[in-house]
Amino acid sequence: MKLVVDLTRCQGYAQCAFLAPSVFTMHGDGEALLYDPDPSDDMRERVLRAAAACPVQAIVLDRGPAENGERTAVAARRAGMDEEFLKTGRIVIVGASLAGARAAGALRYEGFTGSLTVIGDEPCDPYDRPPLSKQVQEGWVSPEHTGLPRRQAIDADWRLGVAATGLDLAGKQVRLADETTVPFDRLLIATGVRARPWPDPAEAALQGVFVLRTREDADGLRRSLAARPGRVLVIGAGFTGSEVASVCRELDLPVTVVEAGPAPLVAALGGVIGAVAADMHRAAGVDLRTGVKVAALEGDNGRLRRARLSDGSTLDVDVAVAALGGVRNVEWLAGSGLAAGRWGVACDAGCRAFDANGLVTDDVFVAGDIARAPQPLFGYQFLALEHWGNAVSQAEVAAHNMISSQAARWPHLAVPIFWSTQFGIEIKSVGVPSIADEVVITQGSVADRRFVAAYGRRGRLVGAVTFNQSKWLEFYQRQIERGAPFPPALHTVDQPADIRPVPAGFPAQPIPTQDATVVLTGYDPADRRATLLPQ
Incomplete structure (x- = not known):
């Protein structure tokens, strides 16, 4: 069986480590979770118990085709979808990593039964990248055992080991390195990034x-x-x-x-x-x-x-x-007419790509590390995010919108979240700390490496970072979404006696010239919206 832990949700309760200690382990003295993404079959029962016991349901398992098919039948009855396109449409996904695989699964989950082609330049099945710098290097997991769950449950034409080399927007075709072409009615670009090489x-x-x-x-x-x-x-x-x-x-x-x-x-x-x-x-x-x-x-x-x-x-x-750092894989889009550059492919909040004139292309969508999308909470600036959680949430929004009518489409308004496990510490971030001008320690102890740092810009909370304090991330996410003031005044927890913001100390970089006054409302993607507040 295959599994992946959504570490943007994990809060370090360690129930999985108690129930399946040979699969899940807490690293260091804090909340840093490491796991085996491809445990042996004799661990299935323990892993299933661990997944059920997780308080935040962060463990994703390969449930198999039967359950996915049943869910698809239910999802297909949702309103706002083009029933004819669901049956006869042709969707092509370029990029067979996390975002591409997640979008493919979401399309089938939501009832799309038409032609689905997934193109990837690597010859192997989609796999999870975070374990490559942790579990693999420590020798706990081999690189071949990092595959993503659900790949076998997705009915698609997987064109693996062949790269896309060009896009013909007018003819609605993707050109491949083997000199073949793949026609599409709707296209998802999810080609991500590659590692920046040593310059010499x-x-x-x-x-x-x-x-x-x-x-x-x-x-x-x-x-x-x-x-x-x-x-x-x-x-x-x-x-x-x-x-x-x-x-x-x-x-x-x-x-x-x-x-x-x-x-x-x-x-x-x-x-x-x-x-x-x-x-x-x-x-x-x-x-x-x-x-x-x-x-x-x-x-x-x-x-x-x-x-x-x-x-x-x-x-x-x-x-x-x-x-x-990374280089976004946009070279194959040269001459296509899309707004593609070093920061990725520009798109709207519904994941629809912009062309070079700034016009929305109704049949081309973008998701994952290559997407450059506007975020209302942060001055409507275009954000390019290389985050695991963003790739997942944006792929699901893109997949939904590709098969939905205009009125039923969702905006991608997820607040950015990422994590890193290093030196036995689980570091997590929510919001966009890098646009802040001030930072303050709101909870915990820096000396103990267990604290929360809140980031503010012009009197408004824009981000938070936790060191071994994952359970507070969701709280700060809600504060960011509602445009809470900075520095935050918390009445439900003990705070350090001397809370004084200090300059955050970011290097000089482009920042928004002004902030929109916006809050996010709703929790289901169908009713999640940004609302402007009167000044």
């Missing part, structure tokens, strides 16, 4: 230099770490880089992290919380070097041997991981 091709080709995005990447890095290298170099202290450094210390491997910025995670969480992350690195034994760049990687006989840094120092290293 010759240095990137050295044996021992890795990026981390695919199963192949993860397998190569896992084998190199298992060989006990003398020192690992991690270039970049974002979330992926920090997670790799954490795994190295779990494996008792010497590791140096080189970060050009002033602290780890500073672009996502700001300088104040970045300083906390830096302390975590150093407390775990990481050689953290900030404000420094890697000038060159050098090798002997094709194998990495050393790195030269911008401060003139040299490191002897056997393995280097370039954790430099």
Whole structure:
């Protein structure tokens, strides 16, 4: 059986770890959950009990075709759908990772029985990426055992191992690398991102230099770490880089992290919380070097041997991981006429793609990491999010809208949520902290690595970050949705005696010029709307 835990929902109650300890385990002293996504069949009963006992129902299982088919029959009776299109329409999904697979499942769930084609450039079935930087590197799970649930239950023509190379909007065709074309009535673009490579091709080709995005990447890095290298170099202290450094210390491997910025995670969480992350690195034994760049990687006989840094120092290293962020896979859309660029494909809140003139295309939809969509809560600016939870929720909205009438379509208004497990700490974020100008610790203790930090902009709450305090995330999400004031005044919990906001310490970057006064109403997607408040 296959499973995945929606860690955006998990609150660290650990019921699963009590009931199936060989499948689920709490990492460190806090709420960091690791799990086996492909447990053996003899664990089925224990896993089913764990899923039933989860207070927030965060465990998703591969239930099989029978149950999915039954649900589909019920979903097909929903109002607002084109009955003829449900039966005879042709839908093509380009991208066979999390968003693409989730959308395919949602289409069948909602009653679409027409032609469904899923195109993916990787030859394997859809798989979950978060375990690649954690469970796989620790040797607990093999890369092949990270498949997503429900893939076998989806009736589709899976074109795996062949990339899309072009899009003919007028002719409604997708061109493939094998020189074939696939016609469509409606198209979903979910091609996501790829790892940004080390910029020097010759240095990137050295044996021992890795990026981390695919199963192949993860397998190569896992084998190199298992060989006990003398020192690992991690270039970049974002979330992926920090997670790799954490795994190295779990494996008792010497590791140096080189970060050009002033602290780890500073672009996502700001300088104040970045300083906390830096302390975590150093407390775990990481050689953290900030404000420094890697000038060159050098090798002997094709194998990495050393790195030269911008401060003139040299490191002897056997393995280097370039954790430099992602590049959105939009090249295949060149000349298509869509509004596609380095930040992805622009779309409206209903996931419909914009063309280069800013006009909505009724038959082309976008979901996942490649989507760039407006968020009413944050000044209607277009957000490009590389978050697991966003890929899931946006794919489900896109799938619904592809087979629904205009009046029955949903807006994608989910507040961004993401998580990272590193150094035994579960870090979670809700909202968009990076647009904040101030931050304040509202609960808990920074020294104990168990706290909540609230982020504000112009007197309004725009984000929150928790360290081993997951149960508070939903509360802060509701506060963000209703446009709560900042700093928050909480009357139901104890707060530190001296609550004084301080500058959040984000690097200079584009921010909204003004904020819309908006609240989100409704909880079912059918009635969830943004409502402007009178000034």
